[in-house]
Amino acid sequence: MARRSDEPNPEEGKVLSPEELDIADDEHVTEIDEGRYVVSSDVRTDDSYGNQVSSDSASESPPSPAPDPEPSTPEFSDANVHEWLAEQMADSNARYGFDVTAKFDGDVDQQQLASNDIVTVFESFMLWYGRQMDGSTPVEEVLGILLSESNVPVRYPPAVIKQLVRSTQLTPDDSIADLLEAVEAADGAEL
Incomplete structure (x- = not known):
């Protein structure tokens, strides 16, 4: 059966009026900048971006202030960072590895490697370290100089x-x- 031209097409959907498109007064919308909005499907927002209350509890009580972030902020200390890095290395499935942060002539660089091959780990560390010393001298020469100048007999x-x-x-x-x-x-x- 053919559809008449004056019958509405259910696939086309409803045409919205400009008033229906105005979302500024919706309780689930907060304008954060001109023409930029935060829209939530299940949270009623108040006038300040980021402070939100559930739609269910909106009529019961006013929004509570945001919790003080201080208790949840982790303390970053040398000991905590070293402990975290040690845990990460311990959790690795590899038998050998390193995680190094080093300063070379004012520049800080980091390198991490974990492997089951002890020679690969040592070689990677030495090559990385040698590359940090001097960009104009070949790495093998830098490593030779470092070994010959060190007090460690090889x-x-x-x-x-x-x-x-x-x-x-x-x-x-x-x-x-x-x-x-x-x-x-x-x-x-x-x-």
């Missing part, structure tokens, strides 16, 4: 020393002086 496994000798293409017949000369000519050695 013991290298024999396999590393053998790798160093092989990288210079010297033979067992060459002297230690030849090794040192080859390392100097290469401007250092990667271990």
Whole structure:
């Protein structure tokens, strides 16, 4: 059966008048700026933005003042922050990790990593730290300088020393002086 042109179309909906569109007087609406409103479906708002009362309790009592935020504000202290970071790290499923905030020549940077691979964690930390030192010097050189200038003696496994000798293409017949000369000519050695 065909619909006549003068019958209302239920899919078109009702056309609202300008008075029906004026929401400024609605008890569920608060104007926060010219042409900007907060509209709530189940909360009656009062004249100040943010202070709201339930529609059910609106007729019972006037709105109560907002609670003092002081009791609910967490205290940020070094101890609290360190405790929170320690808890976050402990909750990690990884076996190893670090969370560091450091200051480098006035700039503060943060780095965090957690992994089951201890070498990956250490390497990531060292690379991050080395990158913070000097942007113009290669990281491997920065790390070498830091290790050589520190008071911590580094013991290298024999396999590393053998790798160093092989990288210079010297033979067992060459002297230690030849090794040192080859390392100097290469401007250092990667271990």
